[in-house]
Amino acid sequence: MRLLKVTTCNLNQWAMDFDCNLKNIKESIAKSKEAGAVIRLGPELEITGYGCEDHFLELDTVHHAWECLKDILLGDLTDGILCSIGMPVIRGSERYNCQVLCMNRKIIMIRPKMWLANDGNYRELRWFTAWKERNLLEDFLLPSDISEALLQKTVPFGYGYIQFLDTAVAAEVCEELFVPVPPHADLALNGVEVFMNASGSHHQLRKLDVRLRAFIGATYNRGGVYMYSNHQGCDGSRLYYDGCSSVIVNGEVVAQGSQFSLKDVEVVVAQIDLDAVASFRGSISSFQEQASAKTNIPSVAAPYNLCQSFNLRMSLSSPLKIRYHSPEEEIALGPGCWLWDYLRRSGASGFLLPLSGGADSSSVAAIVGCMCQLVVEGIASGDEQVKADAVRIGQYTDGQFPVDPKEFAKRIFYTVYMGSENSSKATRDRAKLLADEIGSWHLDVSIDSIVSALISLFEKLTGKRPRYKVDGGSNAENLGLQNIQARTRMVLAFMLASLLPWVHNKSGFYLVLGSSNVDEGLRGYLTKYDCSSADINPIGSISKQDLRSFLRWASNHLGYSSLAEVEAAPPTAELEPIRSDYSQLDEVDMGMTYEELSVYGRLRKIFRCGPVSMFKNLCYKWGTKLTPAEVAEKVKYFFKYYSINRHKMTVLTPSYHAESYSPEDNRFDLRQFLYNARWPYQFRKIDELVKSLDGDEIPRKESGQQGVGEGNGDAGAGVVGARSGDPKAGI
Template sequence: MYDGFVKVAAGTPRIRVADCRHNAEKTFELMREAGKAGVRILVLPEMGLTGYTCGDLFFQRTLLKGAEEGLQTILKATRSLDLLTVVGMPLVYHNKLYNCAVVIQSGAVLGVVPKTYLPNYGEFYEKRNFVGGFEGNDVITLNGREVPFGSRLLFRCAEMPELTMGVELCEDLWTPRPPSIGYAEAGATLIANLSASDEIVGKDSYRRALVVGQSARLVCGYIYAGAGEGESTTDMVFGAHNMIAENGVLLGESRFKTGLTVSEVDLFRLVGERCRMDTFPPADDSEYLTVPFHLPLEKTALTRYVSSRPFVPEDREDRKTRCEEILLLASLGLKKRLEHTGAKTAVVGLSGGLDSTLALLITTLSMNMLDRPASDIVAVTMPCFGTTDRTRSNAVELAGRLGATLRKIDISATVRSHFADIGQDMENQDVTFENGQARERTQVLMDIANQTGGIVIGTGDLSELALGWATYNGDHMSMYGVNASIPKTLVRHLVDYVSRDNEEKASELSSVLTDILATPVSPELLPGNNGDIVQRTEDLVGPYELHDFFLYYAVRWAFPPAKVFRLAEYAFGKEYSRTVILKWLKVFYRRFFSQQFKRSCLPDGPKVGSVTLSPRGDWRMPSDACAELWLAEAEQL
């Protein structure tokens, strides 16, 4: 449970209708299996001790007694198991029959939650046998002990209060105001749902949408356990549809098989998101009874999927859709800026690298939206001391194929003259040597924009902004930064999409874009070696795939360094060693804090994803904030 991860499971045992002894045996077998797997919270199906399809047998005292005896058997058999388990059974309270969820742990009943909403339409007729739960709480005598009974119960872990669970049953979720809304508003981060939803064609998609959507709406974890094999098939078939969702993401799912569906819910992530969202109300549990339980704090082995490239969808069709949308959003932003300013041209510094390529592609799309010719784009290539023939020729070819107006301006002489003015030795290839070129290029672009009545389009991406890998008042500055919220790992896929998947442009641009994609990322500010690039960005600041991963979890989810590192090890374990990951994690934090001053005065640019560092939008940070706490934690890893 360290780092907020709690291993949870939805389980479906193979039952027999009305055979409570058999069902109890299968239940505690599944509980023991879950315990061995490290599960801390286990949710089982609705009416699991009797079977959901008992019909009028529910009125038989023999069945009701058998269910209670089955519960006693489970409690005795699992006395040494500390995992929290929720089982379903019928119970009589005040001479009425209720469809209940019983929460148990270590051989004891913690509380009982009745089903609130009873379906009595279509193939369901629960009101024939049961009454719905009431608002509020009472006590019920179960196995000779009084335990809490009601629809206003919260189950909270004493060792980790972030683990607070509410319970609802099947139809409760399908109503306009499910009980889970009240639970979440009262502080529940985890919702258990015991269900016996039957299968008909297409119903699984609707059910999945409900579970995933509710987890997103309530910013919670949601465990849904469905009845399955062993239920009567007289009129219905049950598919054992089990799901685990977290804040709109389906972590685990199974259908048509008995056993466990296991994953880990990140409760700290959920609590952090609720803190961030000022529209999520403060927890008010004044109308709820909190039932404490205990679980040992221990490290949870991860099995949930953690993508090593969180900004990039892995499915090709999803990635294609994402690329199309990002290009559209960025192009619409620039279109508005061009319209509003009345710019006659859009000036792009074209290096033959990925970022300037993407900026030019986006600018071309914006001109198309405005029904303006691509010749209104002024693509400027400015070779200097480190420019290679490869990048220069790619820049020229790309501009030509897109129809942009190309200007070639060699800035070598100007930079030499500037260095002479300030007394910079040409042999001293220090930061002044590098930044002098970057600032000269920006000056050229700004002046050409003045000449042509245009605006300068920025090419820097989100990853470079996070690391401060930009020359202040050099490539750091523009009049509209179209790549500002696009991380480097995604820049690559956007260019690749245009190269291969965009039907309109792929054929004519494929060869040049393919070579640009294969070119090492470099600012090309140091002289090459026999025409080859010697200054490779990722050798200097680290792999962008690692930095983008760090950025996503450190900024979007505000995870501490230890948790970011743990996830990075889990996601990149086969690609990078622990030592390498830790090295670049420290670099990330050092640079992220020290370079905030560059982000505090960024030009405008469109937000296209969940992470952006605009000082006017998502990210507010003082330029002189100290990194010591974060670096100290990283040093202890």
């Protein structure tokens, strides 16, 4: 038997905080050695943090990474253990994303990444070069200070593997696993038995299974040990890296780390018999045949044994059932952990949320409540870092610390119901009840006097007083009156966040939380610079349908029973007067349902559909209930409002990215914000298709008539400074 003990890590790194990152790396290596492991795998770019972005273009970032690596190698940390450490490396004129493989205080090999992630939230080609020499290892001259410190001048650099005396080990970096012909396929034929995948993979709802199936598939047909390491936490941007470091042997998961956790360092241990890999491969005739005709990949000889012989004291890791969270749990845990990292690393003393009693803001409140529960659970389990952060943020004294989530929430969470004459008693009561269940410090504020003062000022300036539509006013008057309320709430929220701590003799400031969902962002159903303008937004990339499912789940599993009533209530902005024959409803205002919006969003972003392609797809999807003409009107109506509200996405609050069709302009959805909202060519093509399908001319409606700059009751036509769009709840 060749017994091998390995560890792979979830690390909560922070981009550009080298002290934090180095501490976590050292702790993970020390824990790995304590467990008796001889291979330790860390996440991609772990020294710098994955999310450095344009900081990777600075020479300082690369220099500091080398300094940290030198610190690791000068001590005894790497004695007797192979460590794969991620960092940027400059070779000549090129900058590479590398795994540096170290052992016994020396660098054995540097493996540059060959296939870079460059879509969605990833821009690796902006910062790095892909290694293009498929089967080349060459000598790399180490920086002089590293060379002097390690007494090592050069190191093999490129694509290859390490041949130990008793096994062969290779790196496969993140994206490389998912390319059509992944490196592990040829490496396995060359005798590599252990694959180390260092990754920086962020959380998306329902996506963990895709990742795990890829790991399983890597060894299911060709055998081997597949190690996966990932970041876990928010390293300074919109993404939450969801850990789940794992070890897979011959297509079966034998070790799996947590997906969501407040821990800074988590080490996952597996004990393996490599003879099981050799036996598995020897039983596959096609593997033997292909290996005999393989393309030779260069290797680096390492004169060390990694394996132990037969040892009854070393039990083997058995296949286990993969742990998955439901989407509702993911919404609670992912954004909850993300918020904790933002809170503890921003210097803020807590959060302030405008709580309307509606589904979106109530979801955010529940997520903060979940965060408080996670903090108390972490302290109870003995996590000293969580305890220290909680004591500092909650400003505890005399050795006290959080033991009750509601008590902790009272210290770090303000909720504010900012009602007007248009607000209902039902939403006010729901907000108060939920705040009591979570434990937040809750305020009920009337904004009527502020709104009245602004309207009176307008009347004094112009001689005219605007009226709501239900009272005979125009669309422009109606929209203007709603937006005054929405923007007043934004100003009041930031004032309270900055001054309430002072009122309560607390130091610091509070972060304002936003609560607009991905579907409203896609449609532009929000007022520019209202309560959608916050510091951060934990639900900005989560659909309305998923949020409603989350509310039903949270009412039972988080202990906030009032959420069931919130979920059952129809969504409303409550920005217009309530009358016996009229009540403002979001889906009526939008002219489309939230379910339809999710469909539009996925077709537009994930399937890359323009108006004509979307029309064709929806004719198949909705053809049993709608005519082609009706589908055409829906598609044109969506694209009209998507384009005239696109400008709002340039100022959208930084949001947790959990969905793949976010319309956010800043990082994810790189499209223009000035459109010809008539889409004359595309809409004409749709009309021609409709005519060919049913032989009838389709009726011309407003959706095809508005031009750039014309404006309407909803928004300006996508131009900077245009009127804000639909009113939306921001109470």
